[in-house]
Amino acid sequence: MSITDFLTDLVNPDLAFLPKALAVAVMSSIVCGVVGCYVVLRGMAFIGDAVAHAVFPGLAIAFVLQGSLVLGGAVAGVATALLIAIFSQNRRVREDSLIGVFLVAAFALGIVIISQAPGYAGSLQQFLFGSITGIPDRDLVLVGFTGLVILGLLLALHKEFVAVCLDREMARSMGLPVFWLDIVLYVLVTLAVVISLQTIGNVLVLALLITPAAAARLLTDRLGVMMLLAPAIGGTSAFVGLYLSWSYDTPVGGIIVLVATAVFLIAWLFAPRHGLLAKRRTRLRQPPAEPDPVTGPAVAAGNAH
Amino acid sequence: MRALDIEHLDVDLGGRPVLRDVRLHLDRGELVGLLGPNGAGKTTLLRAVLALVRTRNGRVLVEGRPARPGRSAIGYVPQRHEFAWDFPISVEHVVLSGRTGRLGLLRRPGVADWRAVGDALDRVQLSGLRRRPVAELSGGQRQRVLVARALALAPSILLLDEPFTGLDMPTQELLGELFASLAREGRAVLMTTHDLVAAVESCTRLVLLNGRVIADGRPDELHDVEVWMRTFGVSETSPLLKLVKAG
């Protein structure tokens, strides 16, 4: 199918679900791209993973009670995010395995709950792997509104989040409310996960959070640029992924993630400074380190990664 | 008025006593080396000055007032490994981040903030590298970035946590000179280290700490081998003591 056919289908009133799916997929990918920058830079991928798991029983309950899935997922996810924020304040204590145990249990609980609904196998597949049909109009609005709130808060608290990412101890000494900033960030990650669940699915949503941001990190050394590149990569992957998925009748979540992964691999190989090839080239050439008048030569670029 | 007064300070961490009856006074112009073995409570003492740990007893006065995070005129330079050096950020933005607390929520940095950043970078001679990503700096340059970040608040007290650790001798010497001149300009500088040579070289006063203050005096006053043995828990044959006697 050519891209023109795809665009024609998008405006076909008989296929009204398609533009809705596209809007939700692109919006959530953009939001996940921006939030994902913090997730990648703080190395908190496991929070995204935890939240994606924990959201499931909330979805299941909402499904059985026929309530809003976004709302059900949000409640369960935010509760988890708060618990993790509280547990992880004391960095000396490793709670990883405890959190792991609870999350898999939550997932199991979700499966048991959802099995109470008639014909649950189809819905289960939809939750786990995403789907482009059956997005109600009110969810479209909810996703758009939530996305704007997330981006607005990230912008408003940007310098505080950066300070905490750089150095928690210094942030505390400056009087920043580090604990509350952690909670806000975790909740924003959760909301980004929840609004993405419908199209991408529970299993793959982590990729939407991590992959575009990780690719963007390889392409730049400037945070501002990274936070523009990541949503651009995510949004484009969503668009291209939905097009391919529609053309070849393949699951949309899987295709979107594969497209984003392709972008990541290209960045990993060819990125101007951090790519594999660029590093090999500099290693072969061994440029003289630029001397510093006060403390001698700088370490080689990228040494700290 | 003294820059820093610590009176009868007791601190417990995780239910265990870490500091007991610590008394320490700092005037502007002093560069004081806080010496002690690993686990002596050096970092904890700095955190108590910053009001980041709960004190069990005693008090900490910064320029005559109880210390409060974000309010006191203290510049903090934590150990280099506390900082996320792989973060995609330039030198000048790291220094600017030192003013985040003072700026307050929802406020963007203005002319005064950037001027403070420029002054701090000039002071540590990093102006030439201000746009460089911090990941590409050497250890000595990184230490100076952290000092500049602390100076961006124009503090009257500077707390340095093990600034020499992991640096080679020439770099240590240059940093020591920088700290000494920062003190001479009228700041009170308190620096933890377990590097004796560098401390004896640059400090105007040494405080030996191991849970409590074991000795406090000018480097040339601390020739009593016994206090060094008690602080560091070493025997009479330790090479450390040769250094002390030689100094």
Ligand SMILES: Nc1ncnc2c1ncn2[C@@H]1O[C@H](COP(=O)(O)OP(=O)(O)O)[C@@H](O)[C@H]1O
């Ligand atoms: N958050 C904490 N909880 C419990 N014990 C701690 C904590 N932080 C430090 N300690 C203990 O306090 C003692 C002093 O630590 P610290 O001040 O870091 O020593 P130093 O900086 O002199 O090496 C050590 O025994 C350390 O194990």
Ligand SMILES: [Mg+2]
């Ligand atoms: Mg220490």
